[in-house]
Amino acid sequence: MQTLIPTLLSACVSAGWTVQTNADRATAALAASNTWGAAWSILVSLLVVALLVTLLGLGLIYLERKIAALFQSRLGPMRVGPYGLLQTVMDTIKLLLKEDIVPDKADKVLHLLAPAIALTTPVVVLGLLPYGPLAQLADVNIGILFISAISGFGVLGVLLGGWSSNNKWSLIGAMRAGAQIISYELSATLALLVVVMFAGTLSLSGIVESQAEGWWVWRAPLVGLVAFLIHLIASTAEINRLPFDIPEGESELAAGFHTEYSGMRFSFFFLAEFVNMFTVAALTTTLFLGGWMPFHVGEWARFNEVMDHIPPLVWFSFKTGFIVFVIMWVRWTFPRLRVDQLMHFEWKFLLPVGFANLVAASVVALGNWYFYPVA
Amino acid sequence: MAHVESSDVKETRMRVAGIEVPVSIVPRLAKEGYRGRFSTGLRGLLSGMRLTLGYFFGPVITQQYPENRKTLKFPERYRAILKLKFVPMKEAITSWDFKRRDEGLPKVDAHTLRTWLRGYEEVKYHKCTGCGNCEKACPNGSIKVITRYGEITEDRELDRFIWRMDSCMFCNACVQACPHDALEMGPEFENAVYDRRLLIYNLNTQAGAAARFVVEEEAEMRRKMMAPREVCGGPIPLNGHYLPRVEPLQVVPLLDGPAPENAVAEVAL
Ligand code: SF4
Ligand code: SF4
Numbered sequence: 001m002q003t004l005i006p007t008l009l010s011a012c013v014s015a016g017w018t019v020q021t022n023a024d025r026a027t028a029a030l031a032a033s034n035t036w037g038a039a040w041s042i043l044v045s046l047l048v049v050a051l052l053v054t055l056l057g058l059g060l061i062y063l064e065r066k067i068a069a070l071f072q073s074r075l076g077p078m079r080v081g082p083y084g085l086l087q088t089v090m091d092t093i094k095l096l097l098k099e100d101i102v103p104d105k106a107d108k109v110l111h112l113l114a115p116a117i118a119l120t121t122p123v124v125v126l127g128l129l130p131y132g133p134l135a136q137l138a139d140v141n142i143g144i145l146f147i148s149a150i151s152g153f154g155v156l157g158v159l160l161g162g163w164s165s166n167n168k169w170s171l172i173g174a175m176r177a178g179a180q181i182i183s184y185e186l187s188a189t190l191a192l193l194v195v196v197m198f199a200g201t202l203s204l205s206g207i208v209e210s211q212a213e214g215w216w217v218w219r220a221p222l223v224g225l226v227a228f229l230i231h232l233i234a235s236t237a238e239i240n241r242l243p244f245d246i247p248e249g250e251s252e253l254a255a256g257f258h259t260e261y262s263g264m265r266f267s268f269f270f271l272a273e274f275v276n277m278f279t280v281a282a283l284t285t286t287l288f289l290g291g292w293m294p295f296h297v298g299e300w301a302r303f304n305e306v307m308d309h310i311p312p313l314v315w316f317s318f319k320t321g322f323i324v325f326v327i328m329w330v331r332w333t334f335p336r337l338r339v340d341q342l343m344h345f346e347w348k349f350l351l352p353v354g355f356a357n358l359v360a361a362s363v364v365a366l367g368n369w370y371f372y373p374v375a
Numbered sequence: 376m377a378h379v380e381s382s383d384v385k386e387t388r389m390r391v392a393g394i395e396v397p398v399s400i401v402p403r404l405a406k407e408g409y410r411g412r413f414s415t416g417l418r419g420l421l422s423g424m425r426l427t428l429g430y431f432f433g434p435v436i437t438q439q440y441p442e443n444r445k446t447l448k449f450p451e452r453y454r455a456i457l458k459l460k461f462v463p464m465k466e467a468i469t470s471w472d473f474k475r476r477d478e479g480l481p482k483v484d485a486h487t488l489r490t491w492l493r494g495y496e497e498v499k500y501h502k503c504t505g506c507g508n509c510e511k512a513c514p515n516g517s518i519k520v521i522t523r524y525g526e527i528t529e530d531r532e533l534d535r536f537i538w539r540m541d542s543c544m545f546c547n548a549c550v551q552a553c554p555h556d557a558l559e560m561g562p563e564f565e566n567a568v569y570d571r572r573l574l575i576y577n578l579n580t581q582a583g584a585a586a587r588f589v590v591e592e593e594a595e596m597r598r599k600m601m602a603p604r605e606v607c608g609g610p611i612p613l614n615g616h617y618l619p620r621v622e623p624l625q626v627v628p629l630l631d632g633p634a635p636e637n638a639v640a641e642v643a644l
Binding site for chain 2: 067069073075332334
């Protein structure tokens with residue numbers, strides 16, 4: 001017992017880890033010709049993703065409703081279970097039991113395919129995010145590139161859904177989503193490039209490890225903060241959340257691209273929105289807020305040691321939770337933009353600022369003018 | 376937002392069509408440049424976020440209604456029912472409390488029993504003089520003030536204050552119109568009924584003079600000046616209108632005492 005507690009404690013600290021992903025474990029097992037071990041690793045990965053999607057869906061929808069209620073001085077769900085905790089579970093059951101209505105003149109195959117595509121892309125991203133040094137399913141060496149490619153692919157589900165529904169509202173909503181993602185993907189990527197330049201790697205774990213001395217949001221003077229803000233704004237637009245939710249603006253387009261969807265197909269879109277929100281928050285955390293890295297301040301050895309004793313998973317959840325809260329906070333405060341305002345904002349403001357920031361960031365990176373520079 | 380300071384507004388007089396009138400000259404709004412719009416926009420968004428964060432940590436207004444019926448808190452401005460203000464007085468039980476009906480034994484409910492045991496009852500004297508101002512102020516014709524000639528005061532007295540909740544829009548005009556502070560709006564909101572006739576209220580429990588005339592009198596005199604009225608005993612139709620498919624309620628005096636015939640007579644068509 002005397003030795004167990006310090007051992008456990010030291011197992012919890014956030015410093016001095018070597019990253020080991022589940023994919024690494026499977027490869028190692030295969031190399032040792034341990035087929036069952038490899039299969040076990042893959043099974044665990046699949047289960048984790050499935051569990052994560054379920055928990056995120058239930059948890060985030062509940063949180064969104066609670067937080068929305070608090071922002072409006074209400075209570076939110078209170079009836080089903082203590083503090084309405086079972087509300088989303090019951091809603092899921094309700095959605096499962098609902099009739100699956102497909103419009104008569106709809107393109108049946110695409111109509112079925114669209115929600116599946118919309119949900120697939122954020123789930124793929126879930127498998128690549130570094131939740132902790134030992135809790136990552138696969139670390140692709142082109143991680144960032146892969147993720148931005150995949151998340152751009154997600155809009156295909158929205159486009160197909162709007163197209164196949166054979167409905168004016170759906171089609172207009174889908175086209176708006178397409179225009180929006182083409183525009184905002186640019187700014188988001190420009191902001192990503194800043195971090196890629198600082199870290200010198202595309203791998204997500206590599207980017208997290210490059211922030212051991214300090215998070216990019218404050219370690220790179222000003223440019224980090226600007227890139228962080230641009231990324232947050234652009235990715236909020238990419239996942240179609242308020243104030244950028246013109247593809248499903250209720251006041252203009254009924255329900256936009258998912259007007260003709262009901263039951264489980266609708267809930268796929270709904271779930272995709274919330275998983276997307278999590279992936280965006282997690283990605284922002286990873287790139288700008290140090291991922292699972294603890295908060296360190298230069299030479300304060302004592303302080304840093306205390307921070308090290310908070311497990312990486314807690315750091316990651318805390319930061320991601322904060323970003324999710326900010327996204328929700330923005331949603332329940334800002335009004336929805338008009339289509340032209342949206343385009344105006346991106347092409348005339350965000351994009352030039354993004355480019356200027358990229359140039360400034362390259363100067364900073366060349367001069368190694370970071371706080372706490374590593375030789 | 377660009378806005379105009381009140382110091383920039385010039386007050387002058389101008390001759391318009393031969394008449395001199397006071398005129399305020401407001402300067403044109405200066406168009407803001409890109410920087411100005413950016414900073415005002417950003418400031419607006421940030422102050423919005425600060426406001427919602429204040430709500431987030433501020434008190435929750437929602438109440439868990441059916442569970443907390445006993446401890447419901449109402450905002451002061453909440454209006455759910457029209458009420459007459461009353462001056463309650465403890466009165467000795469009078470004979471008509473005991474002789475309820477001629478038929479058989481008196482029906483004794485908990486309230487009556489309590490009254491008997493206490494030896495007195497609380498009589499609510501209204502403050503209304505029957506002036507009819509509220510009736511005139513009401514935009515919907517929801518109020519009908521029926522007056523009678525008081526034998527003792529030798530003046531106009533309130534007989535029935537009839538209020539139709541089904542056509543009231545709770546605008547508060549009647550309360551503001553009353554010169555005698557006799558009306559108020561209350562928060563009692565569970566007023567749904569199965570029969571729309573029950574939405575026609577008789578607000579006064581006693582017919583007679585206003586409280587300020589009554590309370591000074593001797594107890595014996597007070598009893599003579601007033602006569603009891605029931606809450607839903609109002610004559611229907613009202614204001615000369617029938618409700619479609621609704622039969623008039625039978626006006627049955629629950630208690631002995633002066634029968635309210637005059638009331639019915641007044642609204643008879
Ligand atoms: S509240 Fe308005 S509508 Fe209702 S009775 Fe009074 S004056 Fe009429
Ligand atoms: S309630 Fe007021 S306004 Fe209406 S009749 Fe009585 S005294 Fe007059």
